[in-house]
Amino acid sequence: MHYEIGFDNDMYLRTQSEHIRERISQFGGKLYLEFGGKLFDDNHAARVLPGFEPDSKVKMLLTMKDQAEIVMVINAGDIEKNKVRGDLGITYDLDLLRLIDAFRDIGLYVGSVVITQFDQHQAAAEAFQTKLEALGLRVYRHYAIPNYPYDVEYIVSPEGFGRNDFVETTRPLVVVTAPGPGSGKMATCLSQLYHEHQRGVEAGYAKFETFPIWNLPLKHPVNLAYEAATTDLDDVNMIDPFHLEAYGKTTVNYNRDVENYPLMRTIFESIFGTCPYKSPTDMGVNMAGSCIIDNDAVIHAASKEIVRRWFNAACAYRKGNIDRNIVTKNESIMKQAGQKPENRKVAIAAREKAELTGEPAAAMELCDGRVLTGRTSELLGASSALLLNALKALAGLPDETHLISPSVIQPIQRLKVDLLGGGNPRLHTDEVLIALSVCACTDPNAAAAIAQLPNLKNTEVHSTVLLSQVDESTYKKLGANLTCDPVYQSKKLYHKG
Secondary structure, three states: OOOOOOEOHHHHHHHHHHHHHHHHHHOOOOEEEEEOOOOOOOHHHHHHOEOEOOOHHHHHHHOOOOOEEEEEEEEHHHHHOOOEEOOOOEEHHHHHHHHHHHHHHOOOEEEEEEEEOHHHHHHHHHHHHHHHHHOOOOEEEOOOOOOOOOOHHHHOOOOOHHHOOOOOOOOOEEEEEOOOOOOOHHHHHHHHHHHHHHOOOOOEEEEEOOOOOOOOOOOOHHHHHHHHHOHHHOOOEEEOHHHHHHHOOOOEEEHHHHHHHHHHHHHHHHHHOOOOOOOHHHHEOOOHHHHEOOHHHHHHHHHHHHHHHHHHHHHHHHOOOOOHHHHHHHHHHHHHOOOOHHHOHHHHHHHHHHHHHOOOEEEEEOOOOOEEEEEOOOOEOHHHHHHHHHHHHHHOOOOOOOOOOHHHHHHHHHHHHHHOOOOOOOEOHHHHHHHHHHHOOOOHHHHHHHOOHHHHOOOEEEEOOOOOHHHHHHHHHOOOEEEEOOOOOOOOOOOOO
């Protein structure tokens, strides 16, 4: 498996920022830009568009940082339900704080926070607002509008959008973003357009949604991978019929934008008297499709992601986190892409190792195509053994080399079990890395192995059992693409994360 670049990231940064500046000029100098997907850590885009950097969109904004300010949006219901961001394992309210810190650290201005659906979850929203204001943030309230988005006359009135707080902004580009989907970004933008119009400011609106990529075919693996990533949201890619009618060109959008467009157009017409867009595709400013430089590499990467998404859904169902129908949807998408679970080479290798040893096993495909395995032992779990085996292989060390002496591992096990009351004496991956770092002070082999950690990025990893949260997190931090079979290591009912 050679990691092939299929996406020109420098071209993307350049053309994307130019396109957004053009859209600002189109609306006379004030644009509300709804930012879908992730601004930071867009690892999905990096996986399906090899060459795309996870923080590319933030870097693009940095080229416009003097013009831009960020408005963070969060749904009060997500605060109340402690909704968790799946890829990071933290709640949306904590992720909002994390994102604000991250934006500020790189010099982007965060102007304010909007809490949407405020009146439906008032207690949770009030507590969070108090916390944010104590931290020095400006907070605004937006409320649920009855029969939104269908009763346009009521929505575009003092009792509808007019009831919402007006968010004070000072810069020409207002980026409206959120910790995750369903936060109310679009409604926030439309509410601001209404209030700006009431104040005599003819601001504009545009949408930045990386996926689906509008100028790729409907069933292109990149667009299918987007469907696989959003099966819990019921997103379905479809041809934009409004764009086809207006321009005679076939473009791809997704069902919610296509379904909402007639209402969006009516809302625009109610506010401004006319709608600047003839289709939902017109509203977008995404240039990612124009920066693909190797379609075959992108197809290969996206196809692998579709299979990984099926494994992830199967595991989430096994843990009781999703309904069975989501797994079924992912299976359907996998078939549309001509893929199947058996196409995942590391899954086959891990299962063969498990069958041979009678214990859980794991496998890794390095970026040079080598496939390595790890087995369960008294000292190490399979994922920890695999990590050490991979570092030895990358460092060119013989397989029989002991990077961490049993005399080092055993005291750690006694600490975990005898002193801290743990039930699992085997070292987790993070504990292995700490022990390896200590050994590296005196052992050149351990030092050589530690130096190889960056080369685990973009490797493929599979475990025949569900991993603990700490092992899963370690592999993700290392940049490995991890999947598991939907099987617990024990038959107990309680499984520690």
